[in-house]
Amino acid sequence: xxxxxxxxxxxxxxxxxxxxxxxxxxxxxxxxxxxxxxxxxxxxxxxxxxxxxxxxxxxxxxxxxxxxxxxxxxxxxxxxxxxxxxxxxxxxxxxxxxxxxxxxxxxxxxxxxxxxxxxxxxxxxxxxxxxxxxxxxxxxxxxxxxxxxxxxxxxxxxxxxxxxxxxxxxxxxxxxxxxxxxxxxxxxxxxxxxxxxxxxxxxxxxxxxxxxxxxxxxxxxxxxxxx
Numbered sequence: 001x002x003x004x005x006x007x008x009x010x011x012x013x014x015x016x017x018x019x020x021x022x023x024x025x026x027x028x029x030x031x032x033x034x035x036x037x038x039x040x041x042x043x044x045x046x047x048x049x050x051x052x053x054x055x056x057x058x059x060x061x062x063x064x065x066x067x068x069x070x071x072x073x074x075x076x077x078x079x080x081x082x083x084x085x086x087x088x089x090x091x092x093x094x095x096x097x098x099x100x101x102x103x104x105x106x107x108x109x110x111x112x113x114x115x116x117x118x119x120x121x122x123x124x125x126x127x128x129x130x131x132x133x134x135x136x137x138x139x140x141x142x143x144x145x146x147x148x149x150x151x152x153x154x155x156x157x158x159x160x161x162x163x164x165x166x167x168x169x170x171x172x173x174x175x176x177x178x179x180x181x182x183x184x185x186x187x188x189x190x191x192x193x194x195x196x197x198x199x200x201x202x203x204x205x206x207x208x209x210x211x212x213x214x215x216x217x218x219x220x221x222x223x224x225x226x227x
Contacts, residue, residue, distance in 0.1 A: 054081075058174040061226050068225040069095045071103055073116070075218030081225075103220070107132050108197065108206025110213060110220065118216035121145040121153050128184050131162035132199050132206060135180045138162040142186055146214040156214075158186035158193070170198045170207055172223055177207050186212075 054060070061068065069082040082095035082103060092106045101115030109128045113119045124143040131138035144156045165181040177200055184195040198208040209222045 056173045056225065061173055064226050067227055069103065070223040070225055071095075072221040073217060073219075074221055103222070105206075105222075107204070108199070108209060108224070110209075110211040110222075113213055113217065113220075116213070116217050118149070118214055119147045120213050120217070121147050127160040127162050128182075128195065128197065131164075131182050131184070132197055133204060135164070135182075135199055135201060135204065137164050142184075144214065146216075156188070158188045160184055160186040167201065168198065172207060173225065177205075178202065179207060 056070075067084045069084075070079065071082060072079045080097045080101070082097050084093050085096040085102070086094045088094070090106060092104065092111075095103045095105065097115075099115065102113060103110065104112035104114075106125075107129055109125045109132060110120065111123045111125055112121065122145045124141075127138045127140040127142055130140070139161045140159075142158045142160045144158070145153045146156060148154050162182055162184045165183055168179050168181045170177045170179045177198075179198040180201050182197040182199060184197070186193050186195070193212040195212060196210040197206050199206050205224065205227065207224050211220055211222065212218070213220050
């Protein structure tokens with residue numbers, strides 16, 4: 001019965017005449033099912049041994065026709081490369097992966113994620129935004145709205161202070177940028193987090209950051225590879 005269900009599914013999805021009976025067709029059916037099994041096995045192997053990420057070089061990045069963002073979910077030890085899906089008013093950029101997971105940044109500050117699980121639905125990151133724009137210190141409340149497991153959203157409020165740690169020369173794939181290093185220290189009754197931003201001293205571009213996306217996702221290490 002199980003084999004019949006598989007055969008019917010293949011007939012419906014792929015219009016295979018092998019399912020209608022006969023010696024020659026039965027042989028074709030066996031071959032097709034064998035190919036399907038091989039694909040399934042290959043898929044499982046790919047999950048266990050994912051393909052190697054490309055080696056980043058400056059010529060490779062210079063030849064890109066779109067922007068590129070590297071995001072490392074340190075808690076999950078996963079790396080992804082994203083391209084801009086949309087740029088909106090207020091210097092907001094939606095970056096996406098090939099699988100349509102998204103990281104949403106405003107002036108380089110994380111204000112949302114999608115497709116990561118227990119996503120950051122939105123954030124009022126006023127202290128960080130003020131500091132990034134001025135390349136200086138700031139303080140205030142950060143409010144984060146994080147999706148939970150019951151299709152709801154949990155509100156998290158933190159008191160934050162952003163400190164200017166001074167000038168640093170930052171290198172990203174063979175290119176150096178004059179930046180100022182900002183650290184955002186936030187806390188509430190449940191604990192503390194610390195976000196870091198490396199902001200171009202010339203135009204305010206956040207070339208590199210380490211930002212907390214919520215209890216489940218943890219920190220995202222973000223590098224802007226190409227604007």
